[in-house]
Amino acid sequence: GESVGLHLPTLSVQEGDNSIINCAYSNSASDYFIWYKQESGKGPQFIIDIRSNMDKRQGQRVTVLLNKTVKHLSLQIAATQPGDSAVYFCAETRSGAGSYQLTFGKGTKLSVIP
Amino acid sequence: DVKVTQSSRYLVKRTGEKVFLECVQDMDHENMFWYRQDPGLGLRLIYFSYDVKMKEKGDIPEGYSVSREKKERFSLILESASTNQTSMYLCASSFLGVANTGELFFGEGSRLTVL
Numbered sequence: 410g411e412s413v414g415l416h417l418p419t420l421s422v423q424e425g426d427n428s429i430i431n432c433a434y435s436n437s438a439s440d441y442f443i444w445y446k447q448e449s450g451k452g453p454q455f456i457i458d459i460r461s462n463m464d465k466r467q468g469q470r471v472t473v474l475l476n477k478t479v480k481h482l483s484l485q486i487a488a489t490q491p492g493d494s495a496v497y498f499c500a501e502t503r504s505g506a507g508s509y510q511l512t513f514g515k516g517t518k519l520s521v522i523p
Numbered sequence: 524d525v526k527v528t529q530s531s532r533y534l535v536k537r538t539g540e541k542v543f544l545e546c547v548q549d550m551d552h553e554n555m556f557w558y559r560q561d562p563g564l565g566l567r568l569i570y571f572s573y574d575v576k577m578k579e580k581g582d583i584p585e586g587y588s589v590s591r592e593k594k595e596r597f598s599l600i601l602e603s604a605s606t607n608q609t610s611m612y613l614c615a616s617s618f619l620g621v622a623n624t625g626e627l628f629f630g631e632g633s634r635l636t637v638l
Binding site: 417443445450451452453454455458498510511513514515516 | 527558562563564565566567568571581613615626627628629630631632
């Protein structure tokens with residue numbers, strides 16, 4: 410999950426297994442959430458988003474789950490591959506502001522063991 | 524293909540020097556952002572801009588300024604660099620409008636070291 414300290418949480422997963430990355434968000438007014446993936450030496454890239462009127466959204470090999478009651482977000486990656494090794498960030502915002510200023514979590518490093 | 528280009532991938536500067544970080548996007552996006560990324564702290568917003576010549580402070584604007592004279596270009600300026608500004612700087616852009624998904628498109632980052 411997300412960390413408030415200087416250490417980046419790390420999740421090690423065997424290739425082919427499923428990965429679950431967790432995120433606790435802080436603002437109960439947030440209604441739009443995004444997961445980003447950042448590979449080494451690159452900028453973050455959009456993976457999947459979800460709005461607060463949904464509790465689950467699926468993409469290709471990825472699923473995002475939203476639990477508004479406990480302000481928790483998770484990213485599930487099916488059949489994890491070496492190319493999934495990266496740092497994953499959740500981000501939250503409140504819509505209606507026009508430009509969608511995002512607040513990012515501190516990131517979780519996913520390491521895939523071949 | 525969408526593109527956000529940061530002019531310098533790596534810079535080494537001395538304390539007190541003025542530093543310019545340039546960012547250009549080719550997607551005609553209204554919004555542009557400068558983030559700072561430090562290990563364990565995630566991405567923190569320094570400044571952002573909704574339009575040409577418009578700027579707004581983010582969460583950590585102290586020690587930085589920005590300039591947006593053209594829609595496609597957003598510059599981050601460190602008037603007098605200090606060692607605590609050693610970091611990875613990420614520029615991003617997004618579309619403003621009814622179709623706005625909130626998705627940010629990021630550049631590859633500029634790693635600044637201040638000695």
